Amino acid sequence: MTTRLTPEEYLRIERGADWKSEYIDGEMFAMPGASYRHTIITANIVRELGNQLLNGPCTVSSSDLRVATDRRRHYTYPDVVVVCDPPQFADGQLDTVTNPTVIAEVLSDTTEKYDRGGKFERYRAVPSLSEYLLVAQDRIHVELFSRQPDGRWSLRDWNDPAAEIEIESIHCRLKIAEVYAKVTFEAKDRPGNPTV
Numbered sequence: 001m002t003t004r005l006t007p008e009e010y011l012r013i014e015r016g017a018d019w020k021s022e023y024i025d026g027e028m029f030a031m032p033g034a035s036y037r038h039t040i041i042t043a044n045i046v047r048e049l050g051n052q053l054l055n056g057p058c059t060v061s062s063s064d065l066r067v068a069t070d071r072r073r074h075y076t077y078p079d080v081v082v083v084c085d086p087p088q089f090a091d092g093q094l095d096t097v098t099n100p101t102v103i104a105e106v107l108s109d110t111t112e113k114y115d116r117g118g119k120f121e122r123y124r125a126v127p128s129l130s131e132y133l134l135v136a137q138d139r140i141h142v143e144l145f146s147r148q149p150d151g152r153w154s155l156r157d158w159n160d161p162a163a164e165i166e167i168e169s170i171h172c173r174l175k176i177a178e179v180y181a182k183v184t185f186e187a188k189d190r191p192g193n194p195t196v
Helices: 007-016 036-052 113-114 120-122
Strands: 021-024 025-030 058-061 068-072 074-076 080-084 101-106 131-137 144-146 153-158 166-167 173-175
Touching: 007 025, 007 074, 036 058, 036 080, 036 131, 036 166, 036 173, 058 068, 058 113, 074 120, 101 166, 120 131, 131 166, 144 166
Parallel strands: 101 131
Antiparallel strands: 021 025, 021 074, 058 080, 068 074, 080 101, 131 144, 144 153, 166 173
């Protein structure tokens, strides 16, 4: 039988740990390290959004900022988080936000199913979240899910490195070429080449 942790126990352990773990329904899950491509793409997004948001009410953070989608059931570390004023925190420690406006996840083989499925389902339950960006790291492909006024989520996607993404909720534009700046793909990863 698995011993379940309370959110308070998770936060106490997590804040004293040397590594990051997510919390899902009473269980802690250690986070794996990221690939080189993953870190470059994340840094590119943080830099580009950070430059555009420098003088406005929103801030951008990388995967060191924890997000509570449900203070009793789910804590996670998105790759990129944009929070607009005023930030709201889970408690007085100021290390766990509860009101993200935009979240971006860089996909990997081990996380893609969860990022698209269960994690996105939990993200959609956060009232403040307006847009969710999914970025492939094995090819040029970016998807943007946007919350509509009626609560539905719409999807737009891009494969063209010359394209730009408009992230309406924070009045930012991301050029696909900038998202993938300094990222190289192996021949088998390039569009038009079959993967084995």
